[in-house]
Amino acid sequence: MSDTIEKIKCLIIGSGPAGYTAAIYASRADLKPVLYTGLEPGGQLTTTTEVDNFPGYPEGIDGPTMMIQLQQQAERFGTQVRIGMATSVEFSKEHGGWHKVIIDGNKEVHAQTVIISTGATAKYLGLPSEQRLRGGGVSACAVCDGFFYRNQDVAIVGAGDTAAEEATYLANICKSVTMLVRKDFMRASKAMQHRVENTPNLTVLYNTEVDEVLGDQVVEGLRIVNNKTGEKSEIAITGLFIAIGHTPNTSIFKGQLDMDETGYLITEGKSAKTNLPGVFAAGDVQDKEYRQAITAAGSGCMAALDAERYLAATGH
Numbered sequence: 001m002s003d004t005i006e007k008i009k010c011l012i013i014g015s016g017p018a019g020y021t022a023a024i025y026a027s028r029a030d031l032k033p034v035l036y037t038g039l040e041p042g043g044q045l046t047t048t049t050e051v052d053n054f055p056g057y058p059e060g061i062d063g064p065t066m067m068i069q070l071q072q073q074a075e076r077f078g079t080q081v082r083i084g085m086a087t088s089v090e091f092s093k094e095h096g097g098w099h100k101v102i103i104d105g106n107k108e109v110h111a112q113t114v115i116i117s118t119g120a121t122a123k124y125l126g127l128p129s130e131q132r133l134r135g136g137g138v139s140a141c142a143v144c145d146g147f148f149y150r151n152q153d154v155a156i157v158g159a160g161d162t163a164a165e166e167a168t169y170l171a172n173i174c175k176s177v178t179m180l181v182r183k184d185f186m187r188a189s190k191a192m193q194h195r196v197e198n199t200p201n202l203t204v205l206y207n208t209e210v211d212e213v214l215g216d217q218v219v220e221g222l223r224i225v226n227n228k229t230g231e232k233s234e235i236a237i238t239g240l241f242i243a244i245g246h247t248p249n250t251s252i253f254k255g256q257l258d259m260d261e262t263g264y265l266i267t268e269g270k271s272a273k274t275n276l277p278g279v280f281a282a283g284d285v286q287d288k289e290y291r292q293a294i295t296a297a298g299s300g301c302m303a304a305l306d307a308e309r310y311l312a313a314t315g316h
Helices: 016-028 043-047 063-076 128-132 142-149 161-173 190-197 293-313
Strands: 005-013 034-036 080-082 086-090 099-103 107-116 120-122 153-157 176-180 202-205 208-214 221-226 232-235 239-242 246-248 279-281
Touching (some): 005 016, 005 099, 005 293, 016 043, 016 063, 016 293, 043 063, 063 080, 128 208, 142 153, 142 161, 161 202, 176 208, 190 202, 279 293
Parallel strands (some): 005 034, 034 080, 107 279, 153 239
Antiparallel strands (some): 099 107, 208 221, 221 232
C-alpha cells in the first residue's frame, strides 16, 4: 500500500459519457476532479463504430473519437484523467466525511465527493465468432445501431421485455426480424408478447440458440440449433442484436450502497444522490431503462451539480 494518501475534492470513478460529462461540469466548478478510467477507457461507446443519435453531430461520429473528444474537453478545464481502476472502497457515512478509495490495489485516495460512473457491461453469448464480429454486425443495442440495418434482415437474441421491445423497434425499420428464444416461452410481459405476435415481419423461433455467427469481416448469417431436436440450420442476416441483459459494474460497492435486485445503484428521486452523503451515481450504473449516451451524459451533469452543492453545504 502507498505510504502517501492523496486527498481530493472530487473523485470520478469510470469514464464514458457520464464520467466525462461529470468531469467537465466539476472542473468548471473548480472542484479539481480526478477521473480514473477503469478497465475500458471510454466505456461501451468505444465498441461502437458509428454514433448517429448524439445531438451536435449531424454527420455522426465513431464512438472512440467521441470519447477522446469528451476526454479532451474535460482535460481542457483541468480534469486529471488517469488510467487506473478502483479496486475497493470504504465510504464514510458522515456528512462531510472523507471517502477512502483504493486504486489498482495499492494507491489510497481520500475524496470529499465521489461520482460513480462505472457503467454496465452488456451480456453476450460468449461465442468466438460473435466476439470477432462485434462492431461488424453484432451489437448489444438495437436503439443505437438499428438504423444502420434499415430494410435489411436481422436477428435478435432474447426473451424478456427489453428483447421484445427492441425486436418490435427493429421491425419498424428492418425488412425482417427473427427473434431467437432459448426456451419454449418468452419471459416478456403478456402485453409485450402480444406486440411481438402482432408484428407481421417478426418471426419468433423457440427452443433456438445461436451455434455460430457466419461471416469473415461482417455478419452474413447465422447457424442456429434447435436445442430440443439438435437440428441445425442457417439463416441469412446482416445484423445480430444481443438482448439478454446487462450487468452493472457495482461489485465493489456491495454492502455500502443501496442497489436493486440486479445490482443497479439506487439514486434518490431525480437526483444523482446515493444513500451515503457525498457519493453520487451517474450513467448506466444506475439506469437500466434508457442506457443511451445522451441520458448518461445528462446524469453526469446532474452528479457534478449535486457534488458541487454538497461541498458548498458542508463548507468546502
